[in-house]
Every structure is written in C-alpha cells, then in structure tokens.
Amino acid sequence: MNVASVIVDVPAMQTDRTYDYSIPDEWKGSIVPGMRVVVPFGPRKIQGFVIELKEKGEVSKLKSIVEPMDLIPVLNKELLALGSWLTEKTLCFKISAFQAMLPAAMKAKYEKFLRLEEGRNPGELHLSLQRFFQDGKEVSWNAIEESGMLTLVHKEVKNGSVEVIYRVKAKGNKKTVRKLYLNVPIDQVDEVKDGLPPQASKQKQIIEYMLDAAPGGDGILASALTEVMATTSSTIKSLVHKGILVEKNVEVYRDPFENKTFEKTFPLSLTSQQEEAIRPILSTIDQEEHHTFLLYGVTGSGKTEIYLQSIQRVLEEGKEAIVLVPEISLTPQMVHRFKGRFGDDVAVLHSGLSVGEKYDEWRKIQRKEVKVVVGARSAVFAPFENIGIIIIDEEHETSYKQEENPRYHARDVAIYRGEFHQCPVILGSATPSLESFARSSKGVYGLLTLDKRMNDGPLPSVDIVDMREELRKGNRSMFSTNLFEKLQGRLEKGEQTVLFLNRRGHSSFIMCRDCGFVLQCPNCDISLTYHRFSNGMKCHYCGYEEGVPSTCPECTSEHIRYFGTGTQKVEEELTKLLPDARIIRMDVDTTSRKGSHEKLLTAFGEGKADILLGTQMIAKGLDFPNITLVGVLSADTMLHLPDFRAAEKTFQLLTQVSGRAGRHTLPGEVVIQTYTPEHYSIELASNHDYNRFYQQEMMMRKMGSYPPFYYITLITLSHEDLMKVVDISEKMTAFIRSKLSDTTIILGPVASPIPRIKNRYRYQCLIKYKREPNLGSTLKTVLDQFQQQYASQGLTISIDVNPYMMM
Ligand code: ADP
Ligand code: ZN
Ligand code: ZN
Numbered sequence: 001m002n003v004a005s006v007i008v009d010v011p012a013m014q015t016d017r018t019y020d021y022s023i024p025d026e027w028k029g030s031i032v033p034g035m036r037v038v039v040p041f042g043p044r045k046i047q048g049f050v051i052e053l054k055e056k057g058e059v060s061k062l063k064s065i066v067e068p069m070d071l072i073p074v075l076n077k078e079l080l081a082l083g084s085w086l087t088e089k090t091l092c093f094k095i096s097a098f099q100a101m102l103p104a105a106m107k108a109k110y111e112k113f114l115r116l117e118e119g120r121n122p123g124e125l126h127l128s129l130q131r132f133f134q135d136g137k138e139v140s141w142n143a144i145e146e147s148g149m150l151t152l153v154h155k156e157v158k159n160g161s162v163e164v165i166y167r168v169k170a171k172g173n174k175k176t177v178r179k180l181y182l183n184v185p186i187d188q189v190d191e192v193k194d195g196l197p198p199q200a201s202k203q204k205q206i207i208e209y210m211l212d213a214a215p216g217g218d219g220i221l222a223s224a225l226t227e228v229m230a231t232t233s234s235t236i237k238s239l240v241h242k243g244i245l246v247e248k249n250v251e252v253y254r255d256p257f258e259n260k261t262f263e264k265t266f267p268l269s270l271t272s273q274q275e276e277a278i279r280p281i282l283s284t285i286d287q288e289e290h291h292t293f294l295l296y297g298v299t300g301s302g303k304t305e306i307y308l309q310s311i312q313r314v315l316e317e318g319k320e321a322i323v324l325v326p327e328i329s330l331t332p333q334m335v336h337r338f339k340g341r342f343g344d345d346v347a348v349l350h351s352g353l354s355v356g357e358k359y360d361e362w363r364k365i366q367r368k369e370v371k372v373v374v375g376a377r378s379a380v381f382a383p384f385e386n387i388g389i390i391i392i393d394e395e396h397e398t399s400y401k402q403e404e405n406p407r408y409h410a411r412d413v414a415i416y417r418g419e420f421h422q423c424p425v426i427l428g429s430a431t432p433s434l435e436s437f438a439r440s441s442k443g444v445y446g447l448l449t450l451d452k453r454m455n456d457g458p459l460p461s462v463d464i465v466d467m468r469e470e471l472r473k474g475n476r477s478m479f480s481t482n483l484f485e486k487l488q489g490r491l492e493k494g495e496q497t498v499l500f501l502n503r504r505g506h507s508s509f510i511m512c513r514d515c516g517f518v519l520q521c522p523n524c525d526i527s528l529t530y531h532r533f534s535n536g537m538k539c540h541y542c543g544y545e546e547g548v549p550s551t552c553p554e555c556t557s558e559h560i561r562y563f564g565t566g567t568q569k570v571e572e573e574l575t576k577l578l579p580d581a582r583i584i585r586m587d588v589d590t591t592s593r594k595g596s597h598e599k600l601l602t603a604f605g606e607g608k609a610d611i612l613l614g615t616q617m618i619a620k621g622l623d624f625p626n627i628t629l630v631g632v633l634s635a636d637t638m639l640h641l642p643d644f645r646a647a648e649k650t651f652q653l654l655t656q657v658s659g660r661a662g663r664h665t666l667p668g669e670v671v672i673q674t675y676t677p678e679h680y681s682i683e684l685a686s687n688h689d690y691n692r693f694y695q696q697e698m699m700m701r702k703m704g705s706y707p708p709f710y711y712i713t714l715i716t717l718s719h720e721d722l723m724k725v726v727d728i729s730e731k732m733t734a735f736i737r738s739k740l741s742d743t744t745i746i747l748g749p750v751a752s753p754i755p756r757i758k759n760r761y762r763y764q765c766l767i768k769y770k771r772e773p774n775l776g777s778t779l780k781t782v783l784d785q786f787q788q789q790y791a792s793q794g795l796t797i798s799i800d801v802n803p804y805m806m807m
Contacts, residue, residue: 001053004031004065007094008041008048011405013787016093019048020057022064031065034073034080036106038066043164049098051080074102074366076385078420085416091779091799092406100406101381105359112141112164114153120161126152133162176249179219180236182210183246192244202235207244219248262339267309274302277448281310284424285317285388292415294395294440295428297450298459298688299659303428306450307391308341310426311372315345319388319423320371324410326397327351327376332598333623338374349375349382352595377402380410380417387421390414395427395436396652398645401804409802411436430659430690431652434701437694438708460630460661460668462686466677467634468516471559478573483631483671490629491581491610495666497629498622499574499613500657501567509640510537510548514557516675518640519549527640529753539642543750570633571613586614616653622660628668630661635674635682642753643806644706647681651693654685705745707802710768713775714803715782716752718760719795728795729763732786736767739778744769753807760796 005018021039023031031037031050039048040063047069075083079101086097099107115138116122122133129152132139141164144153156162184192189211193204206229213220226233239245270278277295284291297303311321325334327350338346347361347370364370366383373382377400380390392400392414400410411427418425427436427445440447453459465480475481490497509527511518519528521539528537530548538545552560567587574583584604590596597617604612605624612618632654639650654672661668674682684693702709717732719725729749737746745768752762769775779799787797 001055002028003054003057003062004037004050005052005054006037006039006048006050006065007098008039009046009095009099010041011093011095013093013783013791016095018051020054020059020062022057022062023053024064027065027068030071031068032073034075034077036069036074038069039063040066049075049095074106074383076383078385078417079381079383082381082413082416082420086406086408086413088776089412090406090408090801091776091783096405100378100402100408101383103355103359103362105355113138114141114144114157114162114164115139117161117163124161125156129153129156178222179248179250180210180222180225180240181219181246181248182207182244184244186211202229202231203239203244205229206231206235206239210245219250222247262336262343264343265337265340267312267341268305270305270309271302271452271454273450273452274306277450278306278309280446280448281306281389281424281426282313285310285313288422290419290422290424291446292418292425292427292439292444293446293448294432294436295426295448295450296432296437296440296690297428297430297448298453299430299656300453300455300457301430301450302454303393303450304337307393307426307428308337310389310391310424311342314388314423315342315371317388319386320382320384321373321389321391322379322382322384322387322414322417323372323374323391323393324377324379324400324414325374325393326399335374338372342372345371347373347375347382349373349379351376352597377410380413387417388423389426390418390423391426391428393428395429396431396433396648398649398804401802403805405798407800407803409804431655432690434648434694434697435708438698455665458667459688460658460670462658462670462672462688464677464682464686465671465673467673467675468514471513477577478570478633479577479631480671480673483673484577486629486669486671487578487581487611487631491578494610495628496604496607496609496624496626497611497631498618498627498657498660499570499611499631499633500618501570501613501615501633510560511636511640511675512552512554512557513559513561513675515552515555516636517552517554517560518676519546519553527642527646529642538751543748567613567615574611574613581611582609583611583613584609586612586618618660625666627661628666630657630668630670632657632670632672632674635672636676636679639676639679639681644701644704645804645806647679647697647700650679651681651685651690651697654682655688655690658685658688705768710745710770711772712803713767713769713779714764714800714806715767715779716762716764716798716800717749717795718762718798719790719793720760721794722761724793725761725763725795728786728790729765732782732797733765735786736765736778736782739774739781740767740769740772741774744772 002023003020004023006021007018008015019039033050033052035050037048037050038045045066075098083094083097083101086092086100087094116133116136122130125133129149132144144150153162157164189207193207196203206225209229210220222236225231225236236245240247281293295303295306307323311323314321323338335348347364349358349361353361362383365373373379373384375382392411395411402408414425429436436445439445463482465482467480470480479487487497509518510530519537521528521544523539523544528539528546530537536545536547549560551558567585571583571585574581584600586597586600590600601622603609607626635650635654638653639646658670661670672682672686676682680696681693684696701707706712715732717725717729719728726749733746733749740746746765747768748765749763752764755762767775783797783799787795
C-alpha cells in the first residue's frame with residue numbers, strides 16, 4: 001500500500017474530508033489506519049489520522065507523509081468506525097470525533113516559528129525586526145508576539161521576506177525517572193570491587209548496596225541511591241563511567257492513588273432481589289449477546305454490588321469492563337469500591353486528574369494492563385478490544401451528554417459499543433430518565449427492579465413546607481420554622497444536617513412570594529424568562545413576550561420578584577441565627593482548588609462540622625451515618641427553568657437529596673421548602689413515588705410533544721449583527737420547513753434564552769419529529785450551504801441532536 005487517506009487537524013467545513021498522502025518508503029508497512037501522522041498541509045505541517053490505506057491516490061501528484069506520531073495505532077478499527085458513526089449522528093467534524101476519543105494530552109499542539117525566506121537578508125526587513133533575524137535562525141512566534149511586532153511581521157510575510165513554519169509538538173508526554181542498574185554479573189562482583197583503587201570505599205559500598213537492594217537486576221532510583229548512600233552524583237557518575245553501573249530513563253505512570261491503599265473486599269452473598277436482578281445480566285454475558293438493561297433500584301438497594309459481581313463474571317471470561325459514573329460522584333468512596341474489589345486491574349479517569357495522569361491511565365488501558373475502567377463520560381471511549389460489559393451508573397444524569405462538539409450522549413455510544421462487542425449495557429438509577437424508563441416499559445430495554453433498601457430501613461420521612469404560609473405568618477427568613485427547629489434539635493443532639501440550595505436558574509424567573517404564582521407562556525406551558533436586556537418576560541420556545549408585572553396577576557400582591565439566593569448569603573444568615581453551629585460551605589467558590597472537594601467532605605465525615613451547606617455537588621454520593629436531617633431551601637428554582645425537563649430534574653434532585661438522610665441506623669428526616677407545594681414533582685418526590693411521577697410526566701410530555709414521544713433537534717445561530725442573524729435564521733427555517741414532512745413541528749426562529757453571549761446574538765429553531773428520514777441530509781445541507789455562504793461573514797451554526805441544554 002502506497003497511499004494513506006488522512007483526516008487532518010483543521011476543524012472546518014471545507015477540510016472535513018480525507019486527503020491522500022503518499023507513504024515514504026521507509027514507513028511502508030508500518031503506517032496503518034488509526035495512527036496519527038504529521039502531514040504537510042498548505043504551508044504548515046499538522047497532525048492527521050490515517051483512516052485507510054490504498055494503492056493509488058485520487059490525484060497523481062501526492063505530497064508525502066512527514067512521519068508517524070505513533071508506533072501503534074491509537075484508534076483501533078472499532079473506534080475508527082465509531083468516529084464515523086459519531087460524525088453522522090451528531091453532525092460534527094470527523095477530526096472532532098476522533099479527538100474526543102483520545103486523552104487531551106494527545107491533542108496536537110503546534111509551535112509557530114518565523115524565518116527569513118531563502119535569499120533574503122535581515123537588512124531588507126523593517127528596522128525593529130532586524131535584530132530578531134540577525135543570524136538566520138528561526139524566531140519563535142511568541143517572542144515576536146510579546147514584543148508587539150506581529151503586525152510588522154505580518155507585512156513581511158505578505159511581501160515574501162519572512163515565512164511561517166509550523167511544527168507539531170507533544171506526542172503525549174510520558175513521565176520518566178532516572179534509574180541505575182548494576183552492570184556486572186554476580187560472580188564477577190568481587191573481582192570488580194578488588195579492581196577499584198583502595199580509597200574508593202564509597203564506590204565499593206555502593207556496589208554492595210546495589211547487590212543487596214536490587215538483586216534481581218531491578219534498578220534503583222538515582223535519587224534514592226544518592227540519598228540512602230549519602231553520596232554525590234559525581235561518585236555515581238564515575239561508576240557509570242567505568243561501566244559498573246548503567247543509567248536508564250524508565251517510564252513511570254503518574255498514579256493519582258499512589259499513597260492510598262485499598263482494603264480488599266469480597267463478593268457479598270446476594271439477596272433474593274439482587275439474585276433475580278443479576279440473573280439476566282449474567283446470562284447475557286455468558287451467551288455473548290447484546291442487550292440493554294435498566295437497573296431501577298432505590299438508593300441503597302445494592303446496585304453497586306450487582307455491578308461488581310457482573311464485572312467479576314466478565315473478568316472470569318477474560319474480557320474487560322467499562323463503568324461510567326457522573327463526574328460529581330467520582331468520589332474517593334466510589335473509586336474505593338471498585339479498587340477494593342479489583343485492585344490494580346482498575347484504571348480511573350476523571351477531570352480531577354492532571355492531563356498527564358489521564359494520559360497514563362489511558363495508556364494502561366491501551367496496553368491492556370488493566371481490565372476495568374471507572375470514569376466520567378469520555379471513559380466510554382476506553383480503547384479496550386474485548387469488552388464484556390458497559391455500566392452507566394446514575395444514567396439519568398445530564399452530564400453524560402457532552403455540550404460541545406461532538407455533542408454525543410454516552411448512553412448512545414455505550415449501546416453502539418455493546419452491539420459491536422455483543423455484550424450487555426447496564427443503565428442504573430433510582431430515578432431513571434423518562435426516555436429510558438419508557439424504553440424499558442416498551443420492552444426495548446430489560447427492566448430489573450430493586451425496590452428494597454439494603455438495611456431494610458424505611459425511606460426518610462419528608463415534610464413539605466409551604467413558604468407562602470411562612471410569609472403570611474410574618475417569617476421573612478429563608479428558614480421555615482419547621483426547618484429551623486429541626487436544625488436546632490440536631491445541634492443539641494450532636495447529629496449532622498445537610499442543607500441544599502439549588503442555585504441553577506438563579507433569578508431568571510419571576511414569582512409571587514404571596515401565592516407562588518409564576519408567569520407562564522400562554523402557548524407553551526413553560527415559564528417565561530426574565531430578560532434584563534429588554535426588561536421583559538419572554539418564552540424562548542415560541543417567542544411570546546410580555547412586560548414585567550409590578551403586581552401579581554393572580555392575587556394582586558406586590559411581592560412579585562426575581563427568585564434566587566446564593567450559598568454565601570445563606571451561610572451569613574445561618575451564622576447569625578445559630579452562632580455556635582460549625583458550617584462547611586461547598587460550592588464552586590470553595591471547591592475550585594484540586595482536592596478541596598474531597599477535603600471538605602472528609603472533614604464533614606469526621607464530624608468536624610454540624611452543617612454541610614452546598615449546591616448540586618452535595619446531592620450525590622454522600623454517605624455518612626450521622627446525617628439525620630436534610631433541608632432543601634428552595635425546591636422551586638429548577639422547576640421554573642425554561643426547559644421541558646424541569647419537572648423531571650426537580651424530581652430527580654429532590655429524590656437524590658432526600659436519599660442522603662438516614663442511610664444507616666439513625667432514622668432520617670427531610671424538609672423541603674417550596675412556594676409550589678402542589679406541584680406534582682415536589683409532592684411525588686416527597687412520597688418517593690417514581691411510578692406516579694413517571695405517569696404524570698409522560699402525560700405532560702405527550703401534551704407538549706416532547707421526548708420520549710417526539711425526538712427533538714435544536715439549531716442555534718449566532719452573529720454579531722442582530723439583523724443578520726434574524727434574517728439568516730428565517731431563511732434557514734424556511735428551507736428546513738420546505739424539506740421536512742408535515743407531521744414535524746418546527747418552532748421558531750426565536751431568540752435563544754440567552755440572547756447574547758460575548759456580543760453575539762443568538763437565535764434558535766427547534767424541530768420536533770417522530771420519523772424524519774430527511775432530517776440528516778437536510779441538516780447537512782444547512783451546514784454546507786448556510787455555513788459555507790455566511791461563515792466568512794461571521795455566522796456560526798450549531799446543531800444539537802437530542803439536546804439536554806435548552807439555553
Ligand atoms: P446502591 O448502589 O443501590 O445505592 P449500594 O450498592 O451502595 O446501593 O448498597 C448499599 C449498602 O448495602 C452498601 O453498604 C453495600 O455494601 C450493602 N450491600 C449491598 N449488597 C449487599 C448484600 N448482598 N449483602 C449485604 N450488604 C449489601
Ligand atoms: Zn400572587
Ligand atoms: Zn411559548
């Protein structure tokens with residue numbers, strides 16, 4: 001094979017295709033599909049992925065590959081195919097799909113240099129540039145940039161005096177250490193020692209030590225040797241010089257769990273409910289079939305033990321396992337459970353790791369040094385080749401959807417890979433997404449249920465407090481009397497409280513504090529969003545608009561206002577009301593430093609505080625015996641987000657948070673404060689009634705033509721010029737309308753909920769459809785034609801198939 005088809009690292013419409021390059025003779029046979037290569041592209045040298053090999057190129061004169069960047073392919077056949085599938089499903093560039101599957105460390109970095117064109121001399125350049133180019137050397141781009149002379153250089157490049165060179169940097173960055181090895185056969189050691197001059201006693205000691213400490217020819221860290229022997233590097237150098245010791249640079253993995261030991265755990269004997277749930281999984285594993293299961297089990301019902309024992313079966317068959325958990329619950333506790341069972345066979349991938357650490361974990365997978373990977377969303381691309389099970393814990397979490405290109409959902413990728421490897425995919429949750437539960441009701445997924453908690457304990461009792469009542473009684477504080485009294489009680493008994501503040505959707509809607517009325521769109525059954533920019537209320541699904549009311553349209557109260565409070569404010573008030581309480585606050589501000597999340601949780605677990613106050617991030621994974629009270633300060637904030645999943649998210653969150661109380665022997669209590677106690681998502685969460693919630697929410701989705709009854713695709717356009725974006729959006733929507741069937745609903749174009757970001761105006765169009773065979777090709781045409789035509793004028797189009805973020 002003489003020619004390689006390459007996808008180049010230029011994420012743009014025009015370059016989203018393969019380019020043919022000839023393979024230089026010395027690389028023939030060693031360059032294969034899935035490898036990264038350096039190729040010339042225009043004036044530059046850039047990275048690309050080899051997709052296939054062929055005998056002949058499409059054009060006769062081909063440029064040739066400069067060099068391979070890998071010795072073994074980084075993408076195997078399956079992942080190459082998966083890349084094409086992702087491209088098609090999410091309408092992303094091929095290069096973005098491939099890069100999404102690899103650790104960030106492997107993304108190409110380019111260094112830019114400048115140098116004089118041949119035959120030119122520095123004297124011809126602008127006076128202030130001459131010193132840089134004096135001796136004909138390459139000048140780094142940064143040096144010019146820092147001295148503020150880029151525009152001058154730009155002119156020189158234009159008139160042909162200076163050229164820009166790109167060089168691909170970083171081929172991954174392995175960490176190495178310096179090690180020393182004894183280079184003398186054991187039976188000759190004495191001889192060698194005798195041959196040393198008498199005053200070289202230190203050298204002799206070192207030889208003896210090496211013989212002792214590393215008898216099997218294992219090396220010793222150079223740094224350790226100098227320290228242990230209290231010697232200098234020159235003494236060691238002289239031994240190396242004489243050929244008695246050899247020095248090597250050895251690759252080591254950066255181990256994020258280096259200093260932790262994991263106590264070995266063993267399979268528990270399963271309860272009869274667990275037995276029943278695991279049986280179909282095991283038989284699917286044994287029969288090497290693909291099937292997707294929804295493991296629906298209340299919190300604490302023993303789902304994780306089912307994961308562990310299923311994985312064990314997979315390992316016994318000589319296969320590998322992928323476990324996905326939401327970023328936020330990749331807590332030490334979670335990692336512990338997998339490492340405790342499978343020890344060093346486990347790699348962990350999450351965003352808390354440095355780029356280098358992630359790269360090392362990925363390499364362990366690629367080299368088949370581990371069998372299990374536990375990680376966040378992108379771990380679904382783990383380069384295993386013999387996968388026996390894929391597990392997605394907390395499958396309802398929206399963080400499984402990537403919100404940038406490629407906009408993939410890990411669940412879809414998992415099912416793709418499950419089919420390829422003919423293995424089961426397990427989706428676990430106490431509050432399954434509506435989509436997944438609907439699929440299991442229709443028999444598309446197998447439904448496995450665990451409805452008993454392991455400790456047979458009752459679910460905590462939940463009080464709903466109507467904050468409108470509180471106001472009427474004259475309580476203007478953010479704590480209801482009920483919650484406050486319970487809080488005081490815990491302090492007296494020395495038990496712990498978790499206070500949860502839902503901050504998402506901060507002050508974006510308007511609510512009446514007297515009657516709980518929230519302004520709704522008359523056409524869409526979705527709350528209107530307050531727009532500071534235009535000082536009006538807007539529906540961003542259909543575009544309906546009205547002014548901000550000064551009195552409540554329902555009860556004429558004047559207490560109608562924006563909603564939202566920050567954690568900091570809550571902490572201040574708590575300190576005022578309960579000066580003796582020890583409080584730990586967890587939010588983006590207090591957890592931004594690496595490891596701080598873990599530190600705060602550990603401190604709380606050790607009883608160093610009475611109250612843990614936080615946002616979303618404390619809703620999961622917390623499992624401490626002394627927590628007996630959970631308070632939700634305002635259950636409504638998320639409920640009124642302009643998102644058709646608002647009720648579902650509220651239900652899930654409240655259920656999650658309530659699950660934090662009374663997980664062990666002490667009984668738990670939950671207090672939910674709300675201005676809309678009658679909303680079904682709040683009422684049913686307080687009864688722990690998923691089934692009724694599902695029924696009710698399905699009805700709402702059916703009425704609103706939302707998933708799982710309809711598929712949706714969201715197109716967002718942005719441009720600096722408002723008139724322009726409106727104009728193009730209208731043309732685009734009209735074009736789409738003309739191509740799709742009559743049963744498809746097309747909403748918009750209307751301004752996006754966040755109508756301007758970074759001075760760019762945003763417009764959107766929402767497509768709802770049941771069956772739309774033309775959608776893929778229509779959207780591709782939109783990208784091709786509209787993007788092509790208007791890109792140079794600064795327009796961007798983003799298409800989100802099955803969006804989870806409606807903003
Ligand atoms: P989930 O993942 O559904 O929240 P867990 O797997 O964390 O539930 O189980 C809750 C608790 O019950 C854990 O402490 C776990 O070790 C324990 N557990 C699970 N299965 C069994 C079993 N078969 N026998 C005894 N304890 C179990
Ligand atoms: Zn009112
Ligand atoms: Zn509307």
